[in-house]
Amino acid sequence: MPELPEVETVRRGLSPTMEGAVIRQLELRRPDLRFPLPRDFAARLAGRRIIALSRRAKYLLIDLDDGATVIAHLGMSGSFRIEAGEAGDMPGDFHHPRSKDEKHDHVIFHLEGADGGSRVIYNDPRRFGFMDLTTRNELDVYPAFRDLGPEPVGNALSADYLATRFAGKQQPLKSALLDQKIIAGLGNIYVCEALWRSHLSPERAAATLVTPTGRPKQQLLVLTEAIRAVIADAIAAGGSSLRDHIQTDGTLGYFQHSFSVYDREGSSCRTPDCSGTVERITQAGRSSFYCRVCQK
The missing domain is CATH 1.10.8.50 (Helicase, Ruva Protein; domain 3)
Structure with missing residues (x-):
């Protein structure tokens, strides 16, 4: 299970591509991951601008311009990759084999940003990850966050x-x-x-x-x-x-x-x-x- 530093690494890697970009289309290749995907998920995200990416504990948070927040958890084998242009190559060298099989590409964010189009692809062979949708104002009462303690970074932990x-x-x-x-x-x-x-x-x-x-x-x-x-x-x-x-x-x-x-x-x-x-x-x-x- 990815721990906090892994999720923070993912957040920092995704931010330059996702923050400020418009979601032209959210492509869902299956109706569920660990849990069913939110109702009307694709329709509710289409045309929305991504305001910011943040993290709470081991969860990635994607804030949208209408006040909604996508909550993403990587589970055991989930990962995001960024593809730009038509070639769709995955940048970087792998030190361990990693799935690029499209049958494990379950959620695809088709984005339009300042540098043109790109895709952010969520791949999860085991499907232990999940995505949900709430609002920024309701994050504190979201079941997974309601009883969480302070983060192990910053001054909150003393x-x-x-x-x-x-x-x-x-x-x-x-x-x-x-x-x-x-x-x-x-x-x-x-x-x-x-x-x-x-x-x-x-x-x-x-x-x-x-x-x-x-x-x-x-x-x-x-x-x-x-x-x-x-x-x-x-x-x-x-x-x-x-x-x-x-x-x-x-x-x-x-x-x-x-x-x-x-x-x-x-x-x-x-x-x-x-x-x-x-x-x-x-x-x-x-x-x-x-x-x-x-x-x-």
Whole structure:
């Protein structure tokens, strides 16, 4: 499942082509993805100008000039590609095979922009992604967003805030950080990386990072900064580039090569002077990678 940095990478890749362009036609090659596509989806988008692209957690948001917002989720294998002109070539070199089979091209935005016509194509072999339509004014009450916590970027995420959510919580730290009601868009890969950077065990209780008076301990301050840093690093590197993720220009990023702990079971811990080995444990059905020696 693409995580927040992957979706942010897609947003940044699509923005130059989509923002300011008019949707001449929305071509739907099937009536559904994971869920049925919105009623009259193509008719409601035809002729609309795209005002802006944004992101909430792991969702891409496409704002239109009539106040409507398209919500897109990539699912497990969804990707967007940009085609311009008549040739329809996909730019960029692939480091892993990627579907260009038209039977997996399910939604096509035919656009008219300042530089002429282009197509933005949503391809999804597994069809676990989805698209929906709401209004910008109703985003806060949209079911997927209604209870989301703050983003793990910017000033909204603070140690003081996390202290209020962790106080008295005996839930394992890893599980607490994956709770989307606490932090929006933070996924398994980057939780593992942030916990390693802050030398905290995924198994320790979240409440142990909070003082009896409800204040954040120094360890929680370090963890908060580690979360921000690991997300910023991943966005700068273009996402984690797991097998089913691709940037909009057809290339894959390289952050996966700098993972310090995720998917490195049996490898030596990269913490300086640490003699530990990366282990894998299962928590709530998900793999956690950590070093038992330096993560306490």
